[in-house]
Every structure is written in structure tokens, then in C-alpha cells.
Amino acid sequence: MDLIKFSEQVKKSIKKLALHDYELFLTVHRTLDTRIENKEITMELNEDIFSGCLRVLKGDKIGYVPFTEPNLSLIELGVTTALVKAPPASFTNFAVISASQEPSPAFDPEVARLIDTPAKIQQLAQDLIRRAYATNRIETIEGTIRTDIESRLLTTLNSTRPAYAERTLFSAYAEVNNKDFDFVAGRKMPQLELIPELGAAVARSLPEKETSPAAEGMKGKTVPVILHPVFTEDMIRRLIAEHLYASTVQEKMSRYSLGAQVMSRLITLWDDATFPFGNTTFPVDDEGTPARKNLIIENGFLKMFLYDRTTALRDKVESTGNGRRRPVLIEDEHEAPVRCTINDIFIAPGQTPLADMIKGIEQGIYIKILLGFHTANRTTGDFANTLYFGRIIRNGELASLPEPGRWSIKGNALSALKTVSVVSAETLSVGSGVLPWIQTELTVG
């Protein structure tokens, strides 16, 4: 579907409604999922999944119209309905999108070609299964290879041309024996020879023994932990970012203050929506502010808060390009409200090789996923969750697997980042950021 053409049709169609301003957000996806369930492969194709949202301003009112059909009369009806008893807008006009904004690359033609050659993806899936089973260590294996092409457009009434880009996505994932997983994810084609190895590598890395906190003498103890980049990214996005948002500050609920040391001096953290092939990479954020890189924490000190247009107007500053549609529960992206949202997350690497970090711990835990971490307390940063994917470190080695349902890990995300003692030299791209492994302390419940 041609989004630029459709956006022009919308412009013509709603002209008669005499709107003061509008902002039109459109996406269309084509996705091919190849699912692996033990030795079975199933394919699922999502064809032209279109969605959009029109925000409209009339007088001092703002209306919000999400839709999934490119149907002009339905959109008109939606606008009319949305403006009846609409609430007051927090701004008087939408952003004017700059025509000069040069997009960072987010489209890889190789990935786009792959989606049209499903036989090649099938072969990758078959090779992944074959190599995994060849290790003779597979009880169960589940995985997915996903390829996606997205067209994305944002325009407003007074913009000379829309922000428009095509973006690709390739991800592959394999989970072995319900004990551990590995993955690759990004907008650029990875080295394809890595894919068939995903399951086999996990299978070979699994220790044979499981252990409990009582057996390790760790119950109730505060111990050193190494946080995998997947966990750190999740913790920052769910619990830390909340305290970085100007909306939380304006509500007087943030634990952070500008210029204060809020993390270990070893942490330098930024977000970036201009990083080539990044997950959030697009010329503008979801309300037309040019994409940018924000240095948020430098050597542990807070340099800035993150703003969308609404919060920026309130503080009489510029938006930092963090106005994003952040969906929750049943919401799709197009339905979600624009709110302060961190872009792709980056932490500067340290000096210590990961292997040395592990060697330096006599008794500790390597944490990749805590079960139910989405339920952690985003107001305070407190969490107490069961260790799902990880290892128990004994005498400098990843010695055992955690016995399921036995390892409750508790702590506070804000405190955990203050007590970071080591940052690894290696980093990992987790799909929505690039982060190192970090060492801190948490308590076994």
C-alpha cells in the first residue's frame, strides 16, 4: 500500500472539516514468521497489516482517531465523533516536520529479499533444528525466525513533506529445554551462518545440574550478580526510565534530580533514535520532533530528563524527541497515546572481559530473565521475582542452573544501578539497544 498517496487522500478528505491542524500516523507491515516447535516448522504470513491514527486539533480541542482500515469515510466519521466534547489540547499546533531531515538507514534490501524467498528461511529453520538435535542434549526446542518490512509515515497539516521510511527487521530466537535461549535481532541482516547454530550453542552451554538457594547457602543473602544485557535493558526500560521522564518529574514522582549522581560512576547511558539500523530509528519521533541522541547519564550523573512535546511546553523547553506511542496490554502501536518514552538504550562498555567478571565471583548469580518482571513496582523500582533464565556462579564458574520456582531475587532497580561495581568490555545488541554486562548486588529471597 502506498502510504504517501493515502496520506494525500486523507488530507483532501478531511479538508471540509475545517480542522485547525492534524497529525497523521500510518504504518503497514508485511511479516513472515517461521516457527520451530521441536522438529516441526510452521509458517505464518501477515499481509499488508495497515493501521493508522489521526490526531486532530479544532479550536482548543484535541481528538484522537485510531483505525485499521484505509477507509476515508470511516476516518471522517471518526474525526467528527472524536471532536464532540473533546478535551482541551495541551498544545496549539502539531510539529512542522522538517524537510531537510536526513533519515538514518533502517532498511536492508537483503532482509527485504529474504521475505520473498521463504525457502531460504525454511532451510535456516531446518538447519537450526538439525544442528540442535545433533548435540543429543535436546528435550525440547522452540524458536522463531521473523522477517518484517514496515512502511511508516508521519505528517501534519503544515509539513511540506511527510517523514517516511521503510524499515526491515530480522530476528531469530531459539529456546532449549525451557532452560535458556539465544537470539539475534536487528534491522540489518545478520551473518546468516549464525542462525543454524543458535539452538546447538545453547544446548551445549547448559549445565547438567540444578540447584536451590538452600543447597548453595544463599537464602536471605545479598550476593554479587551479573546482569545480562537483555535483563539490564528490560530493567532500564520498565523501572529506571520512568524516573527519567519529564512527565514523572512534573508529577513530582521521580526519584531523580538533575545533576545528581543517580548511578555508579561506571555508567554512561544514552538513548538514540538516529543509530543506523536501530529499533526506534526514524527521522522523527511519533509527534514529529527530529530524532536525536540524548546523553542521559554521564559517569553516573544525571544530565537531562526526557521530554515529549506536552511536557516540553510545560517546562518551556524543546522536546528531546521522546514522544512515542507506547502500547500496553491490548493496545497496538497506532492506538497508544504518545508519552515520554526512551528510545534505543546504550551503555558505554567498561574494561573488564566478561569471563574475568565471572571468574572474580566466588558465590553469585548470572541473571538473564526474572519471571514476571513486568509486575515490578515502577513507582519505587522495587522488585521480587523468580529467577527464570540464568546460572548459579560458584568458584568463578557458571556452575548450575537455578531450580525452577526456588530462586526469588529481590532488590530495587535504582539502587542496583548505583552499586554497579564492574562493567564488561563486551557489548550485545539486544534489538532495542546495545549494552554491556554489569555486575551489582541483589538479595536472594
Added chain:
Amino acid sequence: MPPLIEQEDKIKRILTQALRYAQQRVEYADILYESALRIELQQLPDHLLQKPFNAKARIQIRLLNEGKKVELKVGALDSASLKMAVDDGVKLLNLTPAPPRPVRLTPIPSPNRIRYGLAAPRLFPSGKIFAALVTGVQNIARLIERQNPGMEIKPEFWFFSQREEKVIADTQGVFKTQVMPRTFFQLFTKVKGPNGKMTQTRARLGNPLPYSFIIEKSGRNYRLTPHAARHIRNWMENTVALQHAVSLSSEEVKALTHLVLHYTTIGVFVHEALGHNFEADIVKAGGSGIIDQEGKPRGIVAAETVNIIDGPLPGRWNEGFGTEFIDDEGVEVKAKMLVEKGAVGEMIHNRETAAYFNTLPNGGAFSEMGDRRLPRMSNTFIQPATKKIWFKTLKSLIKDIPRGIILEGTSGGAVSKDGMSSSVLIGYLIEDGKITKTVNPSNFSAKTLYALRYVDGFAGPITIADVGFCGKGQTKFVGDGGPVWTRIKNNEYVSLSVQG
């Protein structure tokens, strides 16, 4: 008489054309068309978001040929799009390797019954509903602030009410429709105390009912229903109470004799720990800690006093956030006895897993707006298998507990093959049969196969009023619950970790 879907003739014509086209190319095809018309209001920290018009629709097509299967999600309900999807699907089918066992589907029972559902509004007085919600919630917050000087109460909420429609049609001539209303309200309360301490809770209401479940007409205006107002007030007060809550060390938790779980807490437990392990696709993949890949139980899962059921409450179709009459394959939804007197009962099936395990489908196949149809829970609840240990009141249930804890509310849970974890919003310490202190939020985790073997009491009537959004790659509305209170002897297979 169940209600009609909008534009039934048009939809039937388009689906029939697509199915005829598919029939010439594959052995079997079916189509699911889902749509929702929703009004929605979100009170965010810094602004109010009104969506008086949110229309969504998606289509799922499944093609079967020579024991192979392919699934397609389509955005637009028009003949050309559906035909193109069929063509692409056939190409993928030709590439797909034959699975270890051919994919089969059980037939759809009652193929000639067409219409299902409950009356649902097409029009909503959204302006009045939204105004009543904002005023109602704010008034309660200000009232509680006045009663608790120094406390700042910051409520955020999310409300939606929708009319859902779905159609299931196949190449064997099945054509079924369902209309359902569904209304949801979530309150997220943050409280900042005089010393800067912050506490939070989350509370929900949801049912297959129109908006009048939350907002009712009062003269010319609208207002919160007494039930909704009570629920909001109760959880705002709980959030204030957490300002003075205590923590428990791991030694103090170990010394507890009993855990008493509110239906909102045990509901999430049975959903996560038990329910998911009975979903037949998880069993087939080897991911169930309760049933092996051949469908054989790995052991007893609960005390003999415990039944676990998934489905609607008998004859009560307007209760339970996950209630539907037919699933997304057109199979009538049955109450499924997952656990009977502590022993493994039936699994939750879609047509494919029912055929795989040589049994009948039981109405467990659901999808999120055009996604593939997976075995999913609807409303999962614990039911006492005997009246012997079923008390009328909480007071009588806890009177002989020397040192225990009451756990209430949840902000969700998660499951792994052998374990589960769920968050608890608030606790109350029981000392010598009496409630003495409020306890901080906690995390309740358990080893799935063993934790419910220690259930030794219940109190209050059964309710499935707890509301959830179950994630399994797709989000689904679910309900859960049980008797108002369930008592479990503290044991080595459960673990409680209290924040703070």
C-alpha cells in the same frame, strides 16, 4: 435470540467467495473475521486521552493440504486481499516440509447453529460516560486525601467498553457469528506520603457487559456504579495503608504457618501455575510441567479437596472477563475440568490439538485480532471439591492460624515449565487468628506440581471477578478466581519474597 452482527450479508458474501477460491486450491480452509468498536478513556499522569471512536478489524485464514498447515493474517476485508492471501498461502504450503505427524482438525460441533452472543450497544454516550468517570475517580481521591492529611493521591485509570463481533466460516459450509459486549476499568493508584515514600496498587474490573457495569444513568447525568465506586475507594485506601506497611525477612516468612490467598491472588496462581500447563499446544511441545508430551500426567497436582476449572460459570454468561459462547474456531466453549480432586483432568484444546490427542475440541481456541488460534484459557478458577473445609467467613478460616499472612491483589504473573511467579499487591499479617499489620507488596512463587497439594481450607462464595490480559505472544482477555479465600499450609514448594 442472539444478536446479529453488522453487515452480515456483505461479510458472508466476501468470506464465501474467498473460501470457494481456496477450496479449488487446498483440501480445507477456514476464516476468522474479528472486529471491535470501542470507546476508551485514559487518565495518564499528565493528560486525559479520549477515544470515543476506535474501530479495529482483522482476518485470519488457515489453509490445510496434505497434512500441512499455513496461517495468514490479513488487514482488509475485501475479496482481492483475501484471494491474494490464499495465493501466497498456497505458495508457502508448497514449501513447508511435512510435519512429523500430519496436521488434522477435528470437525466443528453443532455446525448448523449460526448465532451466539449477548446484546451489545452500537452507540455510546461517550462524552457523558467520560465526564462521569473523571469526576467520580477524582472525587474519591480527594475524599481520601482529606481523610488522610499529608497523603497525595495520584490516580491514573483506563476504561474501555466495546462491541465485539466475530465470524467463523469454512470450506465445509460452517458460518457462525458472535456478538459480545465487554467493559473494563483499571485503576492505578500512586500515593506519596508526607515523608516522600511512594506506594502503588493496581485494581481492575471487567465483565462481558455493556458500559453500565461501570457507569450508570442517574437522572439526566451519569455516575460510577456503587460497585465501581466501592472498588475504587477500597484500592485507594489500600495504597494509603501501604505507607505504613512492614516487610518480612526470609526467616519470618519461613516461620509462617499458613498463606491465605484472596481470589485475586489465587486466581493468578491457578492461571499461571496450572492453566498454562493444561494448554494442549504447550503439552504437545513438551513445555508443560504437569502433563508430558504424550498427554500423560506427571503426577498429582493438588490436594484432594481441589478442583480447577476453566470456562464460564454455569449459566452465568455475563460474568468473567474471558467469557465467550464460541471460540475463534466456532467451537462452543465448554467448562473444562482441568483438575478433579487433585488429579489431572482434561486439557484446553483447539481443533488441531484435539485431533492430535484424539479427543473432542472443547472451545479453547482464541486469537488476538487475526493472529493464529491457540489453546487459551477463558476464566480459570479453583473450586472446593468438598464442603468439609469450606468456611463462610475469613474470620472462621483464620481463627486457628498462629502466624500467617493474607495475600491480596496482583499486578500479574508469569509461568515457566516447572515454576510460576506472581506479584502480590498487599499483605496482612495474621497473629493468633487475628489480622495485626499491613505487609508490603511481595512476590509469590511456587513449584507448579506441588504447591496446591497443601491447600487446607476455603472461605466465601466462588467468584471469577479477577481480570487479566494473558500474554502468550498474543493478548487475550481472561478472568480468574475461586472462593473469596483459599488457605495453603506453608510448604517448601512455595516461596514468598516481601519487598523492602
